[in-house]
Amino acid sequence: MSDGKIYLRPLGFLYGPQAYAAMEDGLALPLAGGTTAFTSVELIEGAPKKSKAYMFSVPALSEAGDPDLRSRLNLVVQPRSPFAGLDLSRPALMGIVNVTPDSFSDGGLYDETEGAVAHAAELTKDGAAIVDIGGESTRPGSDTVVVDDELARVLPVLQGLKGTSAVISIDTRKAEVAKAAAKAGAKIFNDVSAFTYDPDSLQVAAETGLDVVLMHAQGEPKTMQDNPSYDDVVLEVFDYLEARIETCVAAGIAPSRIAADPGLGFGKTLEHNLALFANVSLFHGLGVPLLIGASRKQFIRGFGQAAEPKAREPGSYAAAIAAASQGAQLFRVHDVAGTRQALGVWRAAVFGSEN
Template sequence: MTLYLRPLSLLYGPDARRAIAAGQGGALGGSDFIAFTQAELIERDGAHVRRSVIPYAEARNHGERLALIESPRPDFAGLAMGRPKLMGIVNVTPDSFSDGGELATTVEAVAHGLGLAGEGADILDIGGESTRPGSDAVTADQEIARILPVIGALAKGGHCVSVDTRKPQVMRRTAAVGAAIINDVSALSYDSDSLKAAADVDLPVVIMHSQGDPKTMQVNPVYDDVTLDVFDMLAGRIAACEAAGIPRRLIAIDPGIGFGKTFRHNLTLLNELTLFHGLGAVLLVGLSRKAFTGALTAEKNAGQRVFGSVGGALHAALNGAQILRVHDVKGTRQALAVALAAADPESSGL
């Protein structure tokens, strides 16, 4: 029998702080402005799942699980996790689903990164291999040639840069020129040396859930219970990271919206997002411009899915996500500034 706690009945700002101070609510993901006053207790025994809603006082009977949800998240790559941080996407690829081929040179990629930083991106995520559905892998040498000068230039300029890669050779080379975060869609499982490489360079890592290889991951993905299955996989990868010498304080988790999931799987994960705070790690959500937003908004052009993407980012932030991976930094930041100020009028917003 496996037990899970999913925080429910969220409060924000002054209401949240009052509930926490009175012992009537818990801090969601260690937040100082989001509290939960109930939880869904989920009991899983093989294929059988039993769900019930319990008050916060009863959730206290599950002290270890509750502590993982409520513990303050430490700074990640030097960034405080008290309010959502924006990770701006810089794809130095010819075939990414939304912006492939737009940044064909180092100069163009660096300029785009600087533009995103100017719009308020806290992290610049640089990728040299597309992992869109149906994409083909590239060699480590190709990847390094595309992104190494971009990462070096942006890091030298004082920006917090993450490298979006599955390959240990790329992790090591980019760490040497200033990458501050490793963002791996395979959760450090693509290569047998990935865990050691990440531990050796001693950088924070983002481990993402995916089912299958990008080439075939959208061919009939199946789960017993998508949220619990994704949670269990990420819990296992956290354990593997810790065994390899990567402490939980250096780990962020990403449920992998769109990576081996159907339209309904994606919506279910977003609806049940608070469960992932039970992993005791920084929560990153990346849904920007993805196909399910187009299906909901009838926007076929990925580059025009701005408003749907911003709506998804707001939902994630109000469910406690600490990092949002986005293409459209300016629009997301403006929407967050208003939504968070309305939720917590006593704060200074972002």
């Protein structure tokens, strides 16, 4: 091995009985400790624009003695702890509740407390394990919302959700909002800036005990889609998330409380998003659960006449299946019922049963 950094991209996926048989024979390894197995890997060494890639079968990889390689492989295969109390052995859906007038898909539909609470209850009934409550749109071109306005939007909704069976997530970049949400019953702090927007967010996350979702974004929402640029989007997003995880752990947030989101559509072109999709499995090397948020996003429009966000649901289902096939555990979606059905059919097809 060289002195360069090592990345592992699991490939050759097997599911269900075939996965268990291959693992028992030493021909495959479990992906994030789940029911999906991989039989080969692409090993990438180096840095963006200076990397080299090699292919290895699992038996050949298992014989390698390089400590850096062993460490990265352990992160890929180790079982994931429950996230916010949720078992991740099956895909978990995070239903979106935008209490905003200007979100790209459903802005203005649920910006009143009663409507937002009812929508959250409907998403929960449809199978959402998590409901993600947000009071600030971070769509491309959006403006920042002041703290008081954001609190006025989300706190009444959080109060109205007391007793819900779903885990409550607060979608915010602001420490004060997250702290108030924790007091109101939220269990997850979902920050599209990965705690880089508000310098107090890291401390609030550590002190409240909230589980956290760290997302990658290039630039601010107002301008992030003006001219996104990367030397290697996959490795750069990986490195960013790895650094943010290390920062959280140093602040006292246990890895078991962290999930990572590559940030589809946040400072990325169509080509960048597709590269991330093709390499979802590489992000298991972060050692934490992976959340994918592709629902109704603009890049899906490139695959058909879908100017209106709701017309992008078929592409959203396909995106969820593509990520699930690579072992992603969490999915942030608008249509919980439809996504649940799509993932259920996919699982039944590849696993050979409804379980």
